[in-house]
Amino acid sequence: MKISKSPWILHYDGSSCNGCDIEVLASTTPRYDLERFGIINTGDPKHADVFLITGGVNYQNRDVVQQLYAQMPDPKVVVAVGICACDGGVFKDCYNILGGVDKVIPVDVYVPGCAARPESIIDGVVKALAILDKKRERMEQGLAPDEQAWTNTIVRPGSQEKQED
Protein backbone atom coordinates (compact mmCIF):
# COMPACT_ATOMS: atom_id res chain seq x y z
CA MET A 1 0.00 0.00 0.00
CA LYS A 2 1.59 3.24 -1.06
CA ILE A 3 0.69 6.06 1.29
CA SER A 4 2.46 8.55 -0.92
CA LYS A 5 -0.30 8.04 -3.49
CA SER A 6 -2.68 9.99 -1.24
CA PRO A 7 -1.01 11.72 1.72
CA TRP A 8 -2.92 13.91 4.16
CA ILE A 9 -1.56 17.28 5.17
CA LEU A 10 -1.50 19.03 8.53
CA HIS A 11 -0.94 22.76 8.27
CA TYR A 12 0.15 24.85 11.26
CA ASP A 13 1.13 28.49 11.45
CA GLY A 14 3.71 29.28 14.11
CA SER A 15 4.44 33.04 14.27
CA SER A 16 4.20 33.68 10.53
CA CYS A 17 2.80 36.78 8.85
CA ASN A 18 0.10 34.75 7.04
CA GLY A 19 1.46 35.31 3.54
CA CYS A 20 2.73 31.74 3.21
CA ASP A 21 -0.40 30.34 4.93
CA ILE A 22 -2.63 31.95 2.35
CA GLU A 23 -0.48 30.45 -0.39
CA VAL A 24 -0.71 27.00 1.24
CA LEU A 25 -4.51 27.30 1.31
CA ALA A 26 -4.45 28.63 -2.25
CA SER A 27 -2.65 25.47 -3.35
CA THR A 28 -5.80 23.50 -2.58
CA THR A 29 -8.08 25.79 -4.60
CA PRO A 30 -9.06 25.13 -8.23
CA ARG A 31 -6.18 26.91 -9.91
CA TYR A 32 -3.40 24.78 -8.41
CA ASP A 33 -5.57 21.99 -7.00
CA LEU A 34 -3.55 19.71 -4.76
CA GLU A 35 -6.71 17.69 -4.19
CA ARG A 36 -6.42 16.04 -7.60
CA PHE A 37 -3.40 14.17 -6.16
CA GLY A 38 -5.52 12.84 -3.33
CA ILE A 39 -4.19 15.32 -0.79
CA ILE A 40 -6.65 16.52 1.87
CA ASN A 41 -6.05 19.30 4.35
CA THR A 42 -6.96 17.68 7.64
CA GLY A 43 -7.07 19.20 11.12
CA ASP A 44 -6.26 16.10 13.12
CA PRO A 45 -2.53 15.38 13.72
CA LYS A 46 -3.18 11.67 14.13
CA HIS A 47 -4.53 11.46 10.57
CA ALA A 48 -1.73 13.34 8.84
CA ASP A 49 1.44 12.27 7.00
CA VAL A 50 2.91 15.59 5.91
CA PHE A 51 3.40 18.52 8.31
CA LEU A 52 3.44 21.85 6.47
CA ILE A 53 4.73 24.48 8.84
CA THR A 54 5.10 28.22 8.16
CA GLY A 55 6.66 30.94 10.25
CA GLY A 56 9.43 30.86 12.80
CA VAL A 57 9.37 29.55 16.34
CA ASN A 58 9.01 31.81 19.35
CA TYR A 59 9.12 31.05 23.06
CA GLN A 60 5.37 30.62 23.28
CA ASN A 61 4.69 28.18 20.47
CA ARG A 62 7.82 26.06 20.87
CA ASP A 63 5.93 23.51 22.98
CA VAL A 64 2.91 23.50 20.68
CA VAL A 65 5.04 22.64 17.63
CA GLN A 66 6.84 19.86 19.51
CA GLN A 67 3.53 18.41 20.74
CA LEU A 68 2.01 18.39 17.26
CA TYR A 69 5.10 16.69 15.83
CA ALA A 70 5.06 14.07 18.59
CA GLN A 71 1.38 13.27 18.02
CA MET A 72 1.81 12.46 14.33
CA PRO A 73 2.29 8.74 13.65
CA ASP A 74 5.39 7.40 11.83
CA PRO A 75 6.35 7.67 8.95
CA LYS A 76 6.04 11.43 8.68
CA VAL A 77 7.77 14.28 6.82
CA VAL A 78 8.11 17.94 7.72
CA VAL A 79 8.14 20.65 5.06
CA ALA A 80 9.22 24.16 6.15
CA VAL A 81 7.44 26.66 3.91
CA GLY A 82 8.79 30.19 3.53
CA ILE A 83 12.05 31.75 4.64
CA CYS A 84 10.76 32.43 8.16
CA ALA A 85 10.43 28.69 8.73
CA CYS A 86 13.78 27.94 7.09
CA ASP A 87 15.96 30.12 9.28
CA GLY A 88 14.04 33.04 10.74
CA GLY A 89 13.88 35.23 7.64
CA VAL A 90 13.78 39.01 8.16
CA PHE A 91 12.94 38.51 11.83
CA LYS A 92 16.18 36.73 12.74
CA ASP A 93 17.30 39.58 15.03
CA CYS A 94 14.02 39.89 16.95
CA TYR A 95 14.09 39.20 20.67
CA ASN A 96 11.24 36.73 20.69
CA ILE A 97 12.20 34.55 17.73
CA LEU A 98 14.36 31.49 18.34
CA GLY A 99 15.01 30.91 14.65
CA GLY A 100 13.68 28.57 12.01
CA VAL A 101 11.61 25.49 12.68
CA ASP A 102 14.65 23.24 12.62
CA LYS A 103 15.57 24.50 16.06
CA VAL A 104 12.76 22.41 17.57
CA ILE A 105 11.82 19.62 15.12
CA PRO A 106 13.75 17.85 12.32
CA VAL A 107 12.92 19.23 8.87
CA ASP A 108 13.06 17.22 5.64
CA VAL A 109 12.36 19.77 2.89
CA TYR A 110 12.95 23.53 2.86
CA VAL A 111 10.87 25.72 0.52
CA PRO A 112 12.25 29.29 0.27
CA GLY A 113 10.36 32.40 -0.87
CA CYS A 114 8.65 35.38 0.69
CA ALA A 115 5.81 34.57 0.23
CA ALA A 116 6.45 31.11 -1.19
CA ARG A 117 4.61 30.60 -4.46
CA PRO A 118 2.07 27.75 -4.76
CA GLU A 119 4.22 26.17 -7.49
CA SER A 120 7.19 26.00 -5.10
CA ILE A 121 4.97 24.49 -2.42
CA ILE A 122 3.79 21.81 -4.85
CA ASP A 123 7.42 21.07 -5.78
CA GLY A 124 8.30 20.79 -2.08
CA VAL A 125 5.41 18.42 -1.36
CA VAL A 126 6.37 16.20 -4.33
CA LYS A 127 9.96 15.96 -3.00
CA ALA A 128 8.60 15.19 0.47
CA LEU A 129 6.53 12.31 -0.88
CA ALA A 130 9.65 10.62 -2.29
CA ILE A 131 11.26 10.88 1.18
CA LEU A 132 8.07 9.48 2.76
CA ASP A 133 8.30 6.39 0.56
CA LYS A 134 11.93 5.79 1.61
CA LYS A 135 11.02 6.11 5.29
CA ARG A 136 8.21 3.61 4.95
CA GLU A 137 10.53 1.08 3.29
CA ARG A 138 13.00 1.45 6.17
CA MET A 139 10.19 0.87 8.67
CA GLU A 140 9.09 -2.29 6.84
CA GLN A 141 12.63 -3.64 7.10
CA GLY A 142 12.58 -3.06 10.85
CA LEU A 143 14.93 -0.02 10.92
CA ALA A 144 14.21 3.40 12.43
CA PRO A 145 12.61 5.74 9.85
CA ASP A 146 15.27 8.48 10.07
CA GLU A 147 18.75 7.66 8.83
CA GLN A 148 20.53 9.72 11.49
CA ALA A 149 19.20 10.30 14.97
CA TRP A 150 18.30 13.95 15.52
CA THR A 151 19.42 15.19 18.92
CA ASN A 152 16.74 17.31 20.44
CA THR A 153 18.46 20.57 21.31
CA ILE A 154 16.29 22.99 23.26
CA VAL A 155 17.48 26.54 23.81
CA ARG A 156 16.41 27.85 27.22
CA PRO A 157 15.66 31.59 27.42
CA GLY A 158 18.47 33.61 28.95
CA SER A 159 21.19 30.99 28.51
CA GLN A 160 23.68 30.91 25.68
CA GLU A 161 24.55 27.19 25.67
CA LYS A 162 22.23 24.59 24.19
CA GLN A 163 21.22 21.70 26.44
CA GLU A 164 21.00 18.20 25.01
CA ASP A 165 17.76 16.45 25.92
Add this chain to the structure above:
Amino acid sequence: MAFLPYVGMALKNLFSKPATESFPAGEREYTDRYRGHIENDIEKCILCGNCQRNCPSGAIKVSKADFTWEIHPFSCVQCSKCVEVCPVKCLSMVNSFTGIPSRSPARRRQRS
Protein backbone atom coordinates in the same frame (compact mmCIF):
# COMPACT_ATOMS: atom_id res chain seq x y z
CA MET B 1 -37.73 27.06 -11.30
CA ALA B 2 -34.97 26.82 -8.76
CA PHE B 3 -32.50 24.71 -10.73
CA LEU B 4 -32.41 26.84 -13.91
CA PRO B 5 -29.42 29.08 -12.85
CA TYR B 6 -27.41 25.97 -12.04
CA VAL B 7 -28.22 24.39 -15.43
CA GLY B 8 -26.62 27.39 -17.16
CA MET B 9 -23.49 27.13 -15.01
CA ALA B 10 -23.27 23.36 -15.50
CA LEU B 11 -23.42 23.64 -19.32
CA LYS B 12 -20.82 26.41 -19.28
CA ASN B 13 -18.47 24.31 -17.16
CA LEU B 14 -18.90 21.28 -19.46
CA PHE B 15 -17.70 23.10 -22.55
CA SER B 16 -15.05 25.53 -21.28
CA LYS B 17 -11.43 24.73 -20.53
CA PRO B 18 -10.49 23.64 -17.00
CA ALA B 19 -9.62 26.20 -14.38
CA THR B 20 -6.65 24.18 -13.12
CA GLU B 21 -3.14 24.89 -14.31
CA SER B 22 -1.34 21.78 -15.43
CA PHE B 23 1.57 22.19 -13.02
CA PRO B 24 3.84 20.20 -12.41
CA ALA B 25 3.21 18.54 -15.77
CA GLY B 26 3.26 21.78 -17.78
CA GLU B 27 5.47 24.90 -17.78
CA ARG B 28 4.49 27.95 -15.77
CA GLU B 29 4.89 31.43 -17.22
CA TYR B 30 5.64 34.31 -14.91
CA THR B 31 4.89 37.97 -15.65
CA ASP B 32 7.78 40.27 -16.59
CA ARG B 33 7.87 42.05 -13.27
CA TYR B 34 7.70 38.96 -11.10
CA ARG B 35 10.40 38.93 -8.41
CA GLY B 36 12.05 35.52 -8.53
CA HIS B 37 15.74 35.46 -7.58
CA ILE B 38 18.84 37.67 -7.82
CA GLU B 39 21.66 37.08 -10.34
CA ASN B 40 25.03 38.83 -10.34
CA ASP B 41 27.12 39.54 -13.45
CA ILE B 42 30.33 38.92 -11.52
CA GLU B 43 32.78 40.37 -14.05
CA LYS B 44 31.22 43.83 -13.65
CA CYS B 45 31.03 43.62 -9.85
CA ILE B 46 33.44 45.89 -7.95
CA LEU B 47 32.83 44.17 -4.57
CA CYS B 48 31.95 47.48 -2.89
CA GLY B 49 29.58 45.89 -0.34
CA ASN B 50 26.72 48.37 -0.89
CA CYS B 51 24.26 45.52 -1.43
CA GLN B 52 25.38 43.86 1.81
CA ARG B 53 24.79 47.02 3.84
CA ASN B 54 21.33 47.69 2.41
CA CYS B 55 19.86 44.19 2.57
CA PRO B 56 17.10 44.13 5.23
CA SER B 57 17.63 40.49 6.14
CA GLY B 58 21.40 40.09 5.75
CA ALA B 59 21.29 37.64 2.85
CA ILE B 60 24.31 38.89 0.88
CA LYS B 61 27.94 38.42 1.92
CA VAL B 62 30.77 40.06 0.00
CA SER B 63 34.39 39.15 0.59
CA LYS B 64 37.05 41.38 -0.98
CA ALA B 65 39.89 39.11 0.14
CA ASP B 66 38.54 36.03 -1.69
CA PHE B 67 36.86 37.94 -4.56
CA THR B 68 33.53 36.24 -3.82
CA TRP B 69 29.92 37.39 -3.67
CA GLU B 70 27.36 35.03 -2.22
CA ILE B 71 23.66 35.15 -1.52
CA HIS B 72 21.73 32.88 0.82
CA PRO B 73 18.27 32.14 -0.63
CA PHE B 74 16.89 31.20 2.81
CA SER B 75 17.15 34.86 3.81
CA CYS B 76 16.33 36.69 0.58
CA VAL B 77 12.93 38.42 0.66
CA GLN B 78 13.06 39.36 -3.05
CA CYS B 79 12.64 43.09 -2.41
CA SER B 80 15.18 44.21 -5.11
CA LYS B 81 16.75 46.83 -2.85
CA CYS B 82 20.22 45.54 -3.76
CA VAL B 83 19.43 46.02 -7.46
CA GLU B 84 18.53 49.66 -6.79
CA VAL B 85 21.61 50.59 -4.76
CA CYS B 86 24.26 48.85 -6.89
CA PRO B 87 26.54 51.58 -8.37
CA VAL B 88 27.61 49.59 -11.46
CA LYS B 89 24.24 47.86 -12.04
CA CYS B 90 25.60 44.32 -12.14
CA LEU B 91 22.72 42.84 -10.13
CA SER B 92 19.41 41.92 -11.73
CA MET B 93 16.13 40.36 -10.60
CA VAL B 94 15.25 37.33 -12.71
CA ASN B 95 11.63 36.23 -12.90
CA SER B 96 12.04 32.50 -12.38
CA PHE B 97 13.00 30.13 -9.60
CA THR B 98 16.11 28.01 -9.31
CA GLY B 99 14.26 25.13 -7.72
CA ILE B 100 14.28 23.77 -4.17
CA PRO B 101 17.85 23.99 -2.82
CA SER B 102 19.55 21.41 -0.62
CA ARG B 103 20.61 22.00 2.96
CA SER B 104 23.53 24.42 2.41
CA PRO B 105 22.36 26.43 -0.54
CA ALA B 106 24.39 29.68 -0.64
CA ARG B 107 24.89 30.76 -4.26
CA ARG B 108 28.49 31.82 -4.79
CA ARG B 109 30.03 33.74 -7.64
CA GLN B 110 33.80 34.03 -7.87
CA ARG B 111 35.55 36.75 -9.77
CA SER B 112 38.56 35.85 -11.92
Add this chain to the structure above:
Amino acid sequence: MAVNNNAKKISVVPFGPQHPVLPEPIHLDLVLKDEKVVYALPSIGFVHRGLEKLVEKRDYEQFVLIAERTCGICSFGHGMGYVEAIEKIMNLDIPPRAKFLRTMWAELARMHNHLMWLGLQADAFGFESLFMECWRLREKVLDMLELTTGGRVIFSVNKVGGLRKDVTPEMLEQILHTIDDLEKECRVVTDTFLGDPDVLSRMKGVGVLTPGRAEELGCCGPFLRASGVKRDCRMLGYEAYGELKFEPIVSYDGDCYARCVVRIEELYQSMDLVRQCIAKMPGGDIDVKVKGNPNGEYMVRIEQPRGEALYYVKANGTRFLTRYRNRTPTYANIPGLIETIKGAELADVAMMILTIDPCISCTER
Protein backbone atom coordinates in the same frame (compact mmCIF):
# COMPACT_ATOMS: atom_id res chain seq x y z
CA MET C 1 -31.25 10.60 48.63
CA ALA C 2 -32.50 13.11 46.11
CA VAL C 3 -30.34 13.82 43.10
CA ASN C 4 -30.07 17.50 42.28
CA ASN C 5 -31.28 17.62 38.66
CA ASN C 6 -30.87 21.37 38.40
CA ALA C 7 -27.06 21.36 38.72
CA LYS C 8 -25.91 21.70 35.10
CA LYS C 9 -22.32 20.76 34.48
CA ILE C 10 -19.76 23.51 33.83
CA SER C 11 -16.94 22.44 31.53
CA VAL C 12 -13.98 24.24 30.00
CA VAL C 13 -13.10 23.44 26.39
CA PRO C 14 -9.79 24.62 24.89
CA PHE C 15 -10.17 26.00 21.37
CA GLY C 16 -6.96 26.38 19.32
CA PRO C 17 -4.19 27.23 18.69
CA GLN C 18 -4.34 24.50 16.07
CA HIS C 19 -7.84 24.04 14.66
CA PRO C 20 -8.94 22.99 11.17
CA VAL C 21 -11.03 26.10 10.57
CA LEU C 22 -8.63 28.67 12.05
CA PRO C 23 -5.94 29.88 9.70
CA GLU C 24 -4.00 31.43 12.59
CA PRO C 25 -3.13 30.45 16.14
CA ILE C 26 -5.35 31.95 18.83
CA HIS C 27 -6.28 30.22 22.02
CA LEU C 28 -9.70 30.58 23.66
CA ASP C 29 -10.79 28.82 26.83
CA LEU C 30 -14.54 28.42 26.40
CA VAL C 31 -16.45 28.04 29.65
CA LEU C 32 -19.55 26.04 28.73
CA LYS C 33 -22.73 25.30 30.58
CA ASP C 34 -24.34 22.40 28.73
CA GLU C 35 -23.38 23.44 25.11
CA LYS C 36 -23.97 27.17 25.60
CA VAL C 37 -20.96 29.41 26.05
CA VAL C 38 -20.94 31.38 29.29
CA TYR C 39 -17.59 33.11 28.90
CA ALA C 40 -14.54 33.00 26.64
CA LEU C 41 -11.01 33.73 27.92
CA PRO C 42 -8.62 34.65 25.12
CA SER C 43 -4.92 33.92 25.33
CA ILE C 44 -2.79 35.41 22.57
CA GLY C 45 0.96 35.64 21.98
CA PHE C 46 1.73 32.77 19.64
CA VAL C 47 2.64 35.07 16.77
CA HIS C 48 4.49 37.77 18.71
CA ARG C 49 7.80 38.44 17.02
CA GLY C 50 8.76 41.79 18.54
CA LEU C 51 9.28 43.56 15.24
CA GLU C 52 8.68 47.04 16.60
CA LYS C 53 12.06 46.85 18.31
CA LEU C 54 13.77 46.22 14.98
CA VAL C 55 13.64 50.00 14.26
CA GLU C 56 16.78 50.23 16.36
CA LYS C 57 18.70 47.93 14.00
CA ARG C 58 17.38 48.83 10.53
CA ASP C 59 17.32 52.37 9.21
CA TYR C 60 14.13 54.17 8.35
CA GLU C 61 14.29 53.41 4.63
CA GLN C 62 14.85 49.65 5.05
CA PHE C 63 12.15 49.37 7.70
CA VAL C 64 9.34 49.72 5.13
CA LEU C 65 10.09 46.17 4.00
CA ILE C 66 9.79 44.90 7.57
CA ALA C 67 6.65 46.89 8.42
CA GLU C 68 5.05 45.38 5.32
CA ARG C 69 5.63 41.89 6.64
CA THR C 70 3.66 42.50 9.83
CA CYS C 71 0.81 40.74 8.08
CA GLY C 72 0.72 39.17 4.65
CA ILE C 73 -2.93 39.99 3.98
CA CYS C 74 -3.06 43.64 5.04
CA SER C 75 0.52 44.21 3.92
CA PHE C 76 -0.03 47.11 1.53
CA GLY C 77 -1.83 49.13 4.20
CA HIS C 78 0.97 48.68 6.72
CA GLY C 79 3.61 49.84 4.26
CA MET C 80 1.46 52.79 3.22
CA GLY C 81 0.71 53.92 6.80
CA TYR C 82 4.35 53.83 7.89
CA VAL C 83 5.55 55.68 4.81
CA GLU C 84 2.84 58.33 5.15
CA ALA C 85 3.86 59.04 8.75
CA ILE C 86 7.52 59.52 7.79
CA GLU C 87 6.55 61.74 4.84
CA LYS C 88 4.47 63.96 7.09
CA ILE C 89 7.35 64.30 9.57
CA MET C 90 9.76 65.29 6.79
CA ASN C 91 7.15 67.54 5.08
CA LEU C 92 7.49 65.78 1.74
CA ASP C 93 4.86 66.53 -0.89
CA ILE C 94 4.44 63.44 -3.00
CA PRO C 95 3.21 63.80 -6.60
CA PRO C 96 -0.52 63.23 -7.38
CA ARG C 97 0.17 60.22 -9.62
CA ALA C 98 1.75 58.41 -6.68
CA LYS C 99 -1.30 59.16 -4.53
CA PHE C 100 -3.73 57.77 -7.11
CA LEU C 101 -1.64 54.64 -7.69
CA ARG C 102 -1.44 53.99 -3.94
CA THR C 103 -5.23 54.35 -3.67
CA MET C 104 -5.74 51.96 -6.57
CA TRP C 105 -3.49 49.32 -5.02
CA ALA C 106 -5.12 49.74 -1.61
CA GLU C 107 -8.56 49.12 -3.12
CA LEU C 108 -7.30 46.08 -5.06
CA ALA C 109 -5.92 44.74 -1.76
CA ARG C 110 -9.34 45.32 -0.17
CA MET C 111 -10.99 43.33 -2.97
CA HIS C 112 -8.72 40.33 -2.60
CA ASN C 113 -9.13 40.40 1.16
CA HIS C 114 -12.94 40.41 1.07
CA LEU C 115 -13.07 37.59 -1.47
CA MET C 116 -10.70 35.57 0.70
CA TRP C 117 -12.82 36.27 3.78
CA LEU C 118 -16.01 35.19 2.00
CA GLY C 119 -14.42 31.88 1.05
CA LEU C 120 -13.18 31.19 4.59
CA GLN C 121 -16.59 32.08 6.07
CA ALA C 122 -18.30 29.65 3.69
CA ASP C 123 -15.75 26.97 4.60
CA ALA C 124 -16.44 27.45 8.32
CA PHE C 125 -20.09 26.72 7.51
CA GLY C 126 -19.37 23.60 5.53
CA PHE C 127 -20.18 25.26 2.20
CA GLU C 128 -16.95 24.08 0.59
CA SER C 129 -17.83 24.57 -3.07
CA LEU C 130 -18.41 28.29 -2.46
CA PHE C 131 -14.97 28.46 -0.81
CA MET C 132 -13.37 27.00 -3.94
CA GLU C 133 -15.35 29.31 -6.26
CA CYS C 134 -14.45 32.49 -4.31
CA TRP C 135 -10.77 31.66 -4.23
CA ARG C 136 -10.82 30.89 -7.96
CA LEU C 137 -12.19 34.41 -8.56
CA ARG C 138 -9.62 35.85 -6.17
CA GLU C 139 -6.84 34.45 -8.39
CA LYS C 140 -7.90 36.96 -11.07
CA VAL C 141 -7.31 39.84 -8.65
CA LEU C 142 -3.93 38.37 -7.73
CA ASP C 143 -3.04 38.20 -11.42
CA MET C 144 -3.68 41.93 -11.71
CA LEU C 145 -1.47 42.57 -8.68
CA GLU C 146 1.30 40.34 -9.97
CA LEU C 147 1.21 42.09 -13.35
CA THR C 148 1.68 45.56 -11.84
CA THR C 149 3.77 45.03 -8.70
CA GLY C 150 5.62 41.75 -9.14
CA GLY C 151 4.33 39.89 -6.10
CA ARG C 152 1.14 38.05 -5.21
CA VAL C 153 0.72 38.84 -1.53
CA ILE C 154 3.69 41.04 -0.56
CA PHE C 155 4.06 43.92 -3.01
CA SER C 156 7.12 46.00 -1.92
CA VAL C 157 6.18 49.07 -3.98
CA ASN C 158 6.06 51.74 -1.26
CA LYS C 159 9.09 53.79 -0.37
CA VAL C 160 9.69 57.01 1.54
CA GLY C 161 8.97 59.72 -1.01
CA GLY C 162 6.65 57.86 -3.37
CA LEU C 163 6.65 54.56 -5.21
CA ARG C 164 9.28 52.25 -6.66
CA LYS C 165 7.39 51.10 -9.77
CA ASP C 166 5.18 52.80 -12.30
CA VAL C 167 2.25 51.40 -14.28
CA THR C 168 1.85 51.52 -18.08
CA PRO C 169 -1.43 52.45 -19.82
CA GLU C 170 -1.77 48.91 -21.22
CA MET C 171 -1.77 47.52 -17.70
CA LEU C 172 -4.54 49.94 -16.71
CA GLU C 173 -6.63 48.81 -19.70
CA GLN C 174 -6.17 45.20 -18.68
CA ILE C 175 -7.22 45.96 -15.12
CA LEU C 176 -10.44 47.59 -16.33
CA HIS C 177 -11.32 44.57 -18.49
CA THR C 178 -10.61 42.11 -15.70
CA ILE C 179 -12.75 44.04 -13.23
CA ASP C 180 -15.71 44.07 -15.60
CA ASP C 181 -15.55 40.29 -16.08
CA LEU C 182 -14.98 39.74 -12.39
CA GLU C 183 -18.01 41.78 -11.35
CA LYS C 184 -20.40 39.60 -13.35
CA GLU C 185 -19.06 36.39 -11.88
CA CYS C 186 -18.98 37.77 -8.34
CA ARG C 187 -22.66 38.78 -8.52
CA VAL C 188 -23.65 35.15 -9.14
CA VAL C 189 -21.61 33.92 -6.18
CA THR C 190 -22.71 36.59 -3.68
CA ASP C 191 -26.39 36.32 -4.62
CA THR C 192 -26.17 32.58 -4.02
CA PHE C 193 -24.54 33.11 -0.63
CA LEU C 194 -26.91 35.79 0.61
CA GLY C 195 -30.06 34.09 -0.65
CA ASP C 196 -29.36 30.59 0.63
CA PRO C 197 -31.89 29.44 3.29
CA ASP C 198 -29.21 27.58 5.30
CA VAL C 199 -27.08 30.69 5.54
CA LEU C 200 -30.07 32.78 6.60
CA SER C 201 -31.14 30.39 9.31
CA ARG C 202 -27.63 30.17 10.78
CA MET C 203 -26.71 33.83 10.65
CA LYS C 204 -29.84 35.95 11.10
CA GLY C 205 -30.29 37.03 14.68
CA VAL C 206 -27.09 35.37 15.86
CA GLY C 207 -24.43 37.32 17.72
CA VAL C 208 -26.24 40.66 17.91
CA LEU C 209 -24.24 43.70 19.05
CA THR C 210 -26.18 46.92 19.69
CA PRO C 211 -24.69 50.21 18.39
CA GLY C 212 -24.21 51.68 21.85
CA ARG C 213 -22.38 48.63 23.14
CA ALA C 214 -20.22 48.39 19.99
CA GLU C 215 -19.02 51.98 20.46
CA GLU C 216 -18.42 51.44 24.17
CA LEU C 217 -16.21 48.42 23.50
CA GLY C 218 -14.18 50.33 20.90
CA CYS C 219 -14.91 48.25 17.80
CA CYS C 220 -13.98 49.47 14.34
CA GLY C 221 -14.32 48.66 10.66
CA PRO C 222 -17.10 46.57 9.08
CA PHE C 223 -17.83 45.07 12.53
CA LEU C 224 -18.88 48.53 13.74
CA ARG C 225 -20.59 49.61 10.53
CA ALA C 226 -22.81 46.49 10.64
CA SER C 227 -24.26 47.74 13.93
CA GLY C 228 -25.39 51.02 12.43
CA VAL C 229 -22.53 53.41 13.27
CA LYS C 230 -21.40 55.39 10.22
CA ARG C 231 -17.62 55.63 10.68
CA ASP C 232 -15.03 55.11 7.91
CA CYS C 233 -11.50 56.53 7.96
CA ARG C 234 -11.43 56.91 4.21
CA MET C 235 -13.71 59.94 4.59
CA LEU C 236 -10.76 61.78 6.21
CA GLY C 237 -9.39 62.22 2.69
CA TYR C 238 -5.86 60.81 2.95
CA GLU C 239 -4.01 59.93 -0.29
CA ALA C 240 -6.44 60.36 -3.22
CA TYR C 241 -9.64 59.50 -1.33
CA GLY C 242 -10.57 63.17 -1.06
CA GLU C 243 -11.13 63.29 -4.82
CA LEU C 244 -13.24 60.13 -5.16
CA LYS C 245 -17.02 59.92 -4.64
CA PHE C 246 -18.24 57.31 -2.21
CA GLU C 247 -20.25 56.84 1.01
CA PRO C 248 -19.57 54.42 3.90
CA ILE C 249 -21.72 51.29 3.80
CA VAL C 250 -23.84 50.73 6.89
CA SER C 251 -26.33 48.08 8.01
CA TYR C 252 -28.59 48.35 11.02
CA ASP C 253 -29.23 44.80 12.24
CA GLY C 254 -25.98 44.13 14.11
CA ASP C 255 -26.00 40.35 13.60
CA CYS C 256 -23.65 38.04 11.64
CA TYR C 257 -25.72 38.37 8.46
CA ALA C 258 -25.37 42.17 8.55
CA ARG C 259 -21.57 41.87 8.76
CA CYS C 260 -21.58 39.65 5.67
CA VAL C 261 -23.76 42.11 3.77
CA VAL C 262 -21.48 45.06 4.65
CA ARG C 263 -18.34 43.29 3.44
CA ILE C 264 -19.96 42.10 0.22
CA GLU C 265 -21.20 45.59 -0.61
CA GLU C 266 -17.72 46.96 0.14
CA LEU C 267 -16.32 44.55 -2.44
CA TYR C 268 -18.45 46.12 -5.17
CA GLN C 269 -17.70 49.62 -3.87
CA SER C 270 -13.97 48.89 -4.22
CA MET C 271 -14.43 47.85 -7.84
CA ASP C 272 -16.15 51.18 -8.47
CA LEU C 273 -13.36 53.10 -6.69
CA VAL C 274 -10.69 51.40 -8.83
CA ARG C 275 -12.59 52.47 -11.95
CA GLN C 276 -12.78 56.06 -10.68
CA CYS C 277 -9.03 56.08 -9.91
CA ILE C 278 -8.09 54.85 -13.36
CA ALA C 279 -10.37 57.40 -15.02
CA LYS C 280 -8.84 60.28 -13.05
CA MET C 281 -5.21 59.09 -13.09
CA PRO C 282 -2.85 62.07 -13.71
CA GLY C 283 0.51 61.79 -15.45
CA GLY C 284 3.89 62.82 -14.05
CA ASP C 285 6.54 61.54 -11.64
CA ILE C 286 6.03 58.91 -9.02
CA ASP C 287 8.58 59.97 -6.41
CA VAL C 288 10.48 62.91 -4.90
CA LYS C 289 14.07 63.02 -3.74
CA VAL C 290 14.59 62.45 -0.02
CA LYS C 291 17.38 64.30 1.79
CA GLY C 292 18.37 64.08 5.40
CA ASN C 293 16.78 62.28 8.33
CA PRO C 294 13.36 62.64 9.97
CA ASN C 295 13.01 64.52 13.26
CA GLY C 296 9.70 64.69 15.15
CA GLU C 297 6.64 62.54 15.70
CA TYR C 298 3.38 61.93 13.86
CA MET C 299 0.33 59.67 13.92
CA VAL C 300 -1.60 58.48 10.85
CA ARG C 301 -5.02 56.75 10.59
CA ILE C 302 -5.80 54.42 7.72
CA GLU C 303 -8.81 52.30 6.81
CA GLN C 304 -7.48 48.77 6.40
CA PRO C 305 -9.87 46.10 5.07
CA ARG C 306 -10.51 45.04 8.67
CA GLY C 307 -10.97 48.47 10.22
CA GLU C 308 -9.12 51.50 11.49
CA ALA C 309 -5.36 51.17 11.97
CA LEU C 310 -3.12 53.74 13.69
CA TYR C 311 0.58 54.29 12.93
CA TYR C 312 2.75 56.33 15.31
CA VAL C 313 6.36 57.14 14.44
CA LYS C 314 8.90 59.04 16.55
CA ALA C 315 12.25 60.10 15.13
CA ASN C 316 15.18 62.03 16.55
CA GLY C 317 17.25 63.17 13.57
CA THR C 318 19.41 60.06 13.08
CA ARG C 319 18.99 57.28 10.54
CA PHE C 320 17.37 55.03 13.13
CA LEU C 321 13.92 55.81 14.54
CA THR C 322 13.23 55.87 18.28
CA ARG C 323 9.78 54.32 18.25
CA TYR C 324 7.23 52.79 15.89
CA ARG C 325 3.84 51.79 17.18
CA ASN C 326 1.03 50.20 15.21
CA ARG C 327 -2.48 49.69 16.62
CA THR C 328 -4.34 47.23 14.44
CA PRO C 329 -8.12 46.80 14.02
CA THR C 330 -8.39 43.22 15.26
CA TYR C 331 -6.95 44.25 18.62
CA ALA C 332 -9.85 46.66 19.03
CA ASN C 333 -12.43 44.12 17.88
CA ILE C 334 -11.53 41.29 20.26
CA PRO C 335 -13.60 42.65 23.22
CA GLY C 336 -16.59 42.87 20.87
CA LEU C 337 -16.00 39.27 19.86
CA ILE C 338 -15.97 38.05 23.47
CA GLU C 339 -19.25 39.89 24.07
CA THR C 340 -21.00 38.30 21.07
CA ILE C 341 -19.80 34.78 21.85
CA LYS C 342 -21.61 34.79 25.21
CA GLY C 343 -24.78 32.78 24.87
CA ALA C 344 -23.82 31.13 21.58
CA GLU C 345 -23.68 27.40 21.05
CA LEU C 346 -20.36 25.57 20.81
CA ALA C 347 -20.86 24.64 17.15
CA ASP C 348 -21.32 28.29 16.18
CA VAL C 349 -18.16 29.61 17.82
CA ALA C 350 -15.89 29.00 14.81
CA MET C 351 -18.25 30.83 12.46
CA MET C 352 -18.59 33.78 14.81
CA ILE C 353 -14.85 34.19 15.18
CA LEU C 354 -14.62 34.49 11.41
CA THR C 355 -17.27 37.24 11.21
CA ILE C 356 -14.86 39.73 12.80
CA ASP C 357 -12.24 38.76 10.18
CA PRO C 358 -9.45 38.10 12.67
CA CYS C 359 -5.87 38.80 11.71
CA ILE C 360 -3.86 37.61 14.66
CA SER C 361 -0.44 38.33 13.20
CA CYS C 362 -1.42 42.02 12.88
CA THR C 363 -2.58 42.02 16.51
CA GLU C 364 0.60 40.60 17.92
CA ARG C 365 3.27 41.84 15.50
